[in-house]
Amino acid sequence: MDRERILLTPGPLTTTLRTKLAMLRDWGSWDGDFNVVTARVRKSLLKVIHGEDSHVVVPLQGSGTFSVEAAVATLVPRDGHVLVLDNGAYCKRAAKLTGLMGRECTVLAFDESQPVDAKALDAQLAADAGITHVVLVHCETGAGVLNPLQEVAQVCERRGKGLIVDAMSSFGALPIDAREVRFDALVAASGKCLEGVPGMGFVFLRKAIVEGCAGNSQSLAMDLHDQHVYMERTGQWRFTPPTHVVVALAEAIAQFEEEGGQPARLARYTGNYRTLIDGMSRLGFMPFLDPRVQAPIIVTFHAPGDARYDFKTFYGFAREHGFILYPGKLTQVETFRVGCIGAIGRHEIEQAVHAVELALQDMGIASGEPAI
Numbered sequence: 336m337d338r339e340r341i342l343l344t345p346g347p348l349t350t351t352l353r354t355k356l357a358m359l360r361d362w363g364s365w366d367g368d369f370n371v372v373t374a375r376v377r378k379s380l381l382k383v384i385h386g387e388d389s390h391v392v393v394p395l396q397g398s399g400t401f402s403v404e405a406a407v408a409t410l411v412p413r414d415g416h417v418l419v420l421d422n423g424a425y426c427k428r429a430a431k432l433t434g435l436m437g438r439e440c441t442v443l444a445f446d447e448s449q450p451v452d453a454k455a456l457d458a459q460l461a462a463d464a465g466i467t468h469v470v471l472v473h474c475e476t477g478a479g480v481l482n483p484l485q486e487v488a489q490v491c492e493r494r495g496k497g498l499i500v501d502a503m504s505s506f507g508a509l510p511i512d513a514r515e516v517r518f519d520a521l522v523a524a525s526g527k528c529l530e531g532v533p534g535m536g537f538v539f540l541r542k543a544i545v546e547g548c549a550g551n552s553q554s555l556a557m558d559l560h561d562q563h564v565y566m567e568r569t570g571q572w573r574f575t576p577p578t579h580v581v582v583a584l585a586e587a588i589a590q591f592e593e594e595g596g597q598p599a600r601l602a603r604y605t606g607n608y609r610t611l612i613d614g615m616s617r618l619g620f621m622p623f624l625d626p627r628v629q630a631p632i633i634v635t636f637h638a639p640g641d642a643r644y645d646f647k648t649f650y651g652f653a654r655e656h657g658f659i660l661y662p663g664k665l666t667q668v669e670t671f672r673v674g675c676i677g678a679i680g681r682h683e684i685e686q687a688v689h690a691v692e693l694a695l696q697d698m699g700i701a702s703g704e705p706a707i
């Protein structure tokens with residue numbers, strides 16, 4: 336049966352037909368019409384975080400990681416020193432790219448089932464005066480933990496450190512207000528909670544630091560300062576823009592605004608999350624995280640304890656029933672993940688739970704109960 340499957344992954348996500356249809360046209364990158372779309376997208380993005388007065392937004396070609404890498408390359412001087420608050424896979428990725436770009440990098444490690452701790456950050460900054468920048472992942476998509484952005488931002492401000500936030504999987508869904516939270520850079524992408532298609536990231540830069548970033552980047556393509564200056568001057572992207580991705584994002588943002596913006600998106604995802612937890616619990620599954628630290632973005636479940644379980648087979652059966660699941664990303668325990676984000680509502684989540692139930696039956700497994 337050739338029906339489009341529903342993606343329960345942290346990106347790419349299921350998008351609306353309207354967003355997909357926006358891509359059925361070719362655009363010239365020098366064309367005035369396309370520049371209008373880019374300008375409109377940038378303006379709406381700033382509005383999402385109330386950053387019109389304090390920040391600029393710089394779009395960049397590529398997946399979200401490209402923009403994280405660009406933010407570090409652009410903000411951190413070559414002799415700078417980055418502290419990464421690490422409670423999962425995306426934090427580790429940020430630390431790795433920081434080191435590869437030749438910046439000194441220190442990792443402050445936390446348990447992957449817990450949020451990072453602003454007090455521990457404060458102590459680390461007190462102990463090592465050489466640290467210039469802190470990297471925080473807002474929602475650690477690895478396990479699904481929500482990290483304390485406001486507390487971390489306050490510590491960084493008090494200690495005079497730059498803060499780079501990877502808000503890839505939270506932006507658009509969880510509240511982020513630039514008038515209340517101080518950050519130097521915040522990174523997100525087209526294909527996550529805005530429900531566009533993947534292919535571009537964007538970085539909010541605090542206006543006060545933009546000029547000072549000139550010449551930091553050791554990479555031409557990743558230089559957000561250069562991209563910003565060029566875009567302000569010409570209205571165009573420096574190099575070939577992902578035109579179809581940009582127009583799809585513009586259409587996705589229009590629907591985001593019609594739905595009621597961030598609060599409405601959070602409400603829908605929270606409904607998805609509750610429906611998922613209720614349904615999966617009925618099947619015996621156990622979430623990995625304490626609900627108090629869980630963001631309503633992606634849920635990690637323990638693998639069933641039944642000896643017949645293996646993820647690939649489970650994935651294959653769930654796929655046959657119309658739903659794409661996601662593997663776990665934890666180092667210690669066997670898990671799998673189910674996303675709550677995308678152009679889906681609780682009816683689709685109920686159907687997804689039913690697909691999981693059928694997949695268990697296909698495997699001869701009576702319950703999703705874990706071994707622990």
Ligand SMILES: *Cc1c(COP(=O)(O)O)cnc(C)c1O
Nearest residue numbers: 398399400425474476501503504
């Ligand atoms: C999705 C995501 C990224 C970007 O990953 P890509 O594979 O480059 O799109 C980065 N950080 C977090 C927290 C994410 O969820």
